[in-house]
Amino acid sequence: MKIAVPKEIKNHEYRVALTPTGARELVARGHEVTVQAGAGEGAGFPDADYEAAGARLEGDVAKVWSEAELILKVKEPQPEEVARLSKGQTLFTYLHLAAEEDLTRGLMESGATCIAYETITAPQGGLPLLAPMSTVAGRMAVQAGAHSLEKAQGGAGVLLPGVPGVAPARVTVIGGGVVGENAARMALGLGAEVTVLDKSIPRLETLDDRYQGRMKTVFSTADSLEEAVRESDLIIGAVLVPGAAAPKLITRAMLADMKPGSVLVDVAIDQGGCFETSKPTTHAEPTYVVDGVVHYCVANMPGAVARTSTQALTNATMPFVVALADKGWKQALADDAHFAEGLNVHEGQVTYPAVADAFGLDCVETAKLIG
Ligand SMILES: NC(=O)C1=CN([C@@H]2O[C@H](COP(=O)(O)OP(=O)(O)OC[C@H]3O[C@@H](n4cnc5c(N)ncnc54)[C@H](O)[C@@H]3O)[C@@H](O)[C@H]2O)C=CC1
Ligand SMILES: CC(=O)C(=O)O
Ligand SMILES: [Mg+2]
Structure with a gap:
């Protein structure tokens, strides 16, 4: 799968969604990883480490986004990032949609499949990616x-x-x-x-x-x-x-x-x-x-301690990233009911009840989409 890691653009956000260690694992599994030049610098991961891990560096942000099937981020997409998303792409990141109607509608209009870290659950309870x-x-x-x-x-x-x-x-x-x-x-x-x-x-x-x-x-x-x-x-x-x-x-x-x-x-x-x-x-x-x-x-408090936070976040996200990359979103979610709780928006429809309730939108059951 073609996986992209853009540089975060939220104010003083220095985390990155994938470490060189994570890139190495995805490349070893046969995936193509593109990292935006400079994406890991704020967290202490220089471009050279991603290259050594087998990732491709890309300086042109438009290409980073447009060529990807799976986009890995940390923070909710900012308006210029929402504009770069399109149908057929999967976005995996924090979304916090119930507080952001414009973002919710923007993601619906993009047609993309948007999976939120913060609503994924765990068999023993709790929110393992939050x-x-x-x-x-x-x-x-x-x-x-x-x-x-x-x-x-x-x-x-x-x-x-x-x-x-x-x-x-x-x-x-x-x-x-x-x-x-x-x-x-x-x-x-x-x-x-x-x-x-x-x-x-x-x-x-x-x-x-x-x-x-x-x-x-x-x-x-x-x-x-x-x-x-x-x-x-x-x-x-x-x-x-x-x-x-x-x-x-x-x-x-x-x-x-x-x-x-x-x-x-x-x-x-x-x-x-x-x-x-x-x-x-x-x-x-x-x-x-x-x-x-x-x-x-x-x-985005953890962005200020980006080194610690990036390591802690990616330790938790990596198994889910691997599942998405290896199986595609539909099969990955079908295989794991807790992961499926992460789906918030798919091809113009809200799939998370609390988000739909917040804005009076219809909600489509994730189970119906992953059949
Ligand atoms: N600003 C930032 O940078 C960050 C913000 N957060 C946010 O912090 C918040 C808390 O997250 P977690 O501790 O992981 O959640 P959690 O689910 O572990 O804990 C929430 C607690 O709130 C309690 N609660 C719910 N409604 C309540 C009420 N009306 N009165 C008193 N207690 C109530 C629950 O019983 C639960 O114990 C979330 O909104 C999360 O997104 C998390 C990380 C970074
Ligand atoms: C959870 C969240 O919003 C953050 O880490 O920035
Ligand atoms: Mg926010």
């Missing part, structure tokens, strides 16, 4: 939050661990899944006072068991959210309803009850964000202030 980046983003969320609490960033001037004689900061994590657990773990490690809110009792039980009471676990309700807003120095938004737009858990009116200079880090921003006042930001300008509260809402 989890590695959620681990990264959860860990980074505390770094971002700690930095944003500094005065020069508009924060209250609070040090997360405090010092002897001065109490540590209070950190609340809303959503105790992969992002939430990793954020909570980092905040604990830095000496903050940590509370995790979740709607899932089994998840709260797991966290309580794992951390032996070192973090508070609280069932998420309107009351517990209001308390978190009043008490916290840093709130990290980490909820997910898979494939769907994030619920808005902190409204603009609630910001009035927050301490001046407190910080909201909305990791769930790629699914639209879980705070009413969140809007996507970039690594170039990661924060803004609303009603005295600093907001950090970067939608």
Whole structure:
């Protein structure tokens, strides 16, 4: 199969969808791999390493896209990338469509087959291609939050661990899944006072068991959210309803009850964000202030630690890439019901129910397409 790896073009996105190791494996299986010149540089993978792995380098971005049957990316296609897609091509990447109507309609119009990393499931539960980046983003969320609490960033001037004689900061994590657990773990490690809110009792039980009471676990309700807003120095938004737009858990009116200079880090921003006042930001300008509260809402947090993230992401994506390359999308999805959950758009039709619901579109069952 003809496989292409374009250079990512989202703001400060340095990850790449395939490492030289991955290219070598695909070439060994008889596939033709074309990597856009410079695609791996930001993650520390020079062009020469791809060439040594048997990949072909291509400087002309139009050719990278037009000649491919399978396109491997990291971030959702930007408008100029959507324009390059066509019917008969398969795109495998993060999509987060429920938060992006224009992108959804653009992909429908392209006629391409679009498979999202973030909606693929695993037999043991969970989202195996989201989890590695959620681990990264959860860990980074505390770094971002700690930095944003500094005065020069508009924060209250609070040090997360405090010092002897001065109490540590209070950190609340809303959503105790992969992002939430990793954020909570980092905040604990830095000496903050940590509370995790979740709607899932089994998840709260797991966290309580794992951390032996070192973090508070609280069932998420309107009351517990209001308390978190009043008490916290840093709130990290980490909820997910898979494939769907994030619920808005902190409204603009609630910001009035927050301490001046407190910080909201909305990791769930790629699914639209879980705070009413969140809007996507970039690594170039990661924060803004609303009603005295600093907001950090970067939608591609792991892009900033591209080396670690690329390795973690491709470790998880590679078996799926191999299946797509060896069998084609239809057979690969027919052979694996969990992989089939990744199909979001095919030849103009939405195939993922939560995305169709978000925009009032018809949904075609994936099972009918892969027969
Ligand atoms: N901004 C970025 O760069 C990145 C963003 N993400 C995003 O972070 C979000 C979280 O991802 P994961 O931790 O992997 O998901 P997950 O599925 O592991 O965890 C989500 C948790 O939210 C809980 N939850 C759902 N609705 C809730 C509610 N109303 N109140 C309280 N808890 C609720 C669930 O019970 C679950 O425990 C996703 O939107 C994901 O796409 C992930 C990686 C990078
Ligand atoms: C999951 C996601 O959106 C990211 O890694 O950028
Ligand atoms: Mg996005």
